[in-house]
Amino acid sequence: MKTFGVLLIAVLGILFALPSLLSLDTRKSIEQSIPGFLPRWIIPHQAIVLGLDLQGGSHVLLEVDTQSVLRGQVNTLRDDVRRLLREERIALAGGIGVQPRGVTVRVADQAERTRLLPRLRELAAPVGGLFGQTGSQNAVEINEQPDGLISLAVTDAGVNERVRKAIDQAIEVLRRRVDALGTTEPNIQRQGVDRILVQVPGLQDPRRLKEILGTTAQLEFRLVADPGAPPGDVEQLPSQEDGGASMPVEKRVLVQGEDLIDAQPGFDQRTGEPIVNFKFNIRGAQRFGQVTTENVGRPFAIVLDKKVISAPRILQPITGGQGQISGRFTVEAANNLAILLRAGALPAPLTIVEERTVGPGLGQDSIDAGKKASYVATVLVVGFMFVTYGLFGLFANIALAVHVILIFALMAMVGSTLTLPGIAGIVLTIGTAVDSNVLIYERIREEARAGRSMISALEAGFQRAFATIIDSNVTMFIAAAILFFLGSGPVKGFAVTLILGIVTTVVTAVTMTRMMIALWYRSAKPTKLPF
């Protein structure tokens, strides 16, 4: 029964490790040949995933700018307060004061204050978390002082909540953007509170990727300010057109990038220069039509991430909901902008805080080196075990082979990633896996020399060595597990192979060897140990 179990494990191991040796096409055809009524896992078709350090690719860690999220929140708060003041018809003497973390208003009149306060409290909605501890906190804290000064401050919980949402949104946007690059199997995931990890395999030059990740792509259509406009409504923005000179632009945003439904790169029919054609949704088209009708003859500014890309004059009302952006683009820049506009804007700017790129050439070299080292290590260890323990060494070597196969099989099954340090981990376990066998064999020798009969020495050897094997592997396991939880990327891959190696060695070195020795004892009826 036990024999059957061990054989089954070995056979399953080989079956699950096998797909990793096959090409992608073969694996695909195996997967497709699985009859529909069977669950897909029943026939192994999963290959081991190679880490970016082996297949080449880019690993980019992005961090959301918390300060800018906070600034955005304060701005929204200011707009909300302004709206409420207008709705309640309260005129302020001093205007709305903007602080780093919130806004202040001074309402001297008692009656007005009592009218305003409950409305302000509407803004202080509790943070809607899934968990009780965040749900009890408000996003905005309101303080009222006796002299009529009311301050509204964004709380830490409020900022965190917004950062969390910003990351969720940003992941969606980045996914659309990276997909548009047409690379295979990009991986985009949240890391920690305020970070996003983007892994894209097989890029020769990550510059385009980084450009696409690092651009906020906040598109706005605004009017260029008239000379007579009140200074409070105007801001100076750098212009891309006139060698970086700044340009007065109205703060009011007429139409935003989120009202775009499509953007495609193209060429201007007259000048032949690359442009981006865009299409508004119904709301955007109406707004744009209205604004252009009212402002014929005035220039408007197309603003991307607080930079004026171009400021064409409105020649006639644009009511079709379509338009084009020209801005002395290169073909690639127009392409990129189209991708960015289609995918939508990031809710907040992201900065690259870590980048690791490995070219495909180096990846292949690493695979070759790893293979070579594994073969050499196997030959050395297998040879050494054989010359030391003879037949028993052969048993250990068979167990060792199954051990390595099982590591690969388990990795393919759980879908973990093989990295270069991971290969080093496997090579290391080739050296340490035989330790269990060494422990058992040395113990058997000892018991035999102490005068035990052969069968009893074998029995005692396995039994006594087992406790030691468990103890010594648990300590190794603790170190490996901690490495797994703390390490990232390649180092995590090392921890994975180490952990799997420790688990499989107990199965193969103890159970399999025992089975082989039992079979040999029954068939050969030996009278003395072969080593």
Place this chain on the structure above:
Amino acid sequence: MKLLRIIPDDTKFPFMSFRRVSFPFSALLSVVAVLCFFFVNMNFGIDFTGGTLIEMQAKNGKSDIAQVREAAHGLSVGEVEVQEFGEKGDVSIRFGLQPGATQQDREKAQQAAQERVRTTFEKDYDFRRVEVVGPRVSGELVQSGTLGVVLSIVGVLIYLWFRFEWEFAVGAVIATLHDLVLTIGFFAITQLEFNMTSIAAILTIVGYSLNDTVVVFDRIRELLRRYKKMPVEQLLDLAINTTLSRTIMTSVTTTLALLALVLFGGQVIASFSWAMIFGVVIGTYSSIFIAAPVLIYLGLKVGAESAIAAGHDAAPAAKTSAAKPRVRGPAERPAQ
């Protein structure tokens, strides 16, 4: 067929008497290692210092190191380290964090610096590896690396305490700290790059060294149960001698595997492999010459008052709790 035996049967090395040499020797080495750590600059990789590492390969197979060096110094990226390696015209360029007013600015400056390197060299060189670690991430890596080493030692201490008596746990941890300190000294003296992979190497060394120590300790525990009257030194010697063959065998197989990695595993993991080989040697040494003799100083006593009937034939694993050797601390030692 004549089989190979590295360690003859029935060795009777007086290991315990070596402690008068091995302890001062190890103490001296540890002090040297600590001094090296503080006074010789470790070759910290960008994982921990932050900065940029770029490896490129000449497209025509021959690099012009002088030209690269000159061009790199002209890029105003701060102090630059340019090195040649390999046979196919590989060049590595390394520079530190870039200045900036805010954290955002510094991260952006880091990217911009990398951009300048790319545009300067992309005509003649292929970029094989580019790593940029910003100030925030490098700080966190230092934290998690240190935390990892500390946690693993604490974790193992707890496990051994649970499985053995406290003397064994303390002895194992002393031996492990010894290995840890010497390995760090090894990095300082050899100037091998110390990065996240080195932390992996250190944790593996910790695991390996403990593995070795535990095997010896298991035997000591077993002998304590069997020989109630043997002097402690003699008992420890016996335990080490009976496990010596296994200790050496496993060190050899592990070193063979690591040697394959050093010679053929490529330049990326060479520093990891060298550190591991050093760790295997030092771990084997410490489990024989440090971990076991420390037990004497910690007050390990043979033959506790009541003989617990942990039959010599019983499988130790099955009876762990009942079969714990009664080893007592100095505080409760009866006056003799």
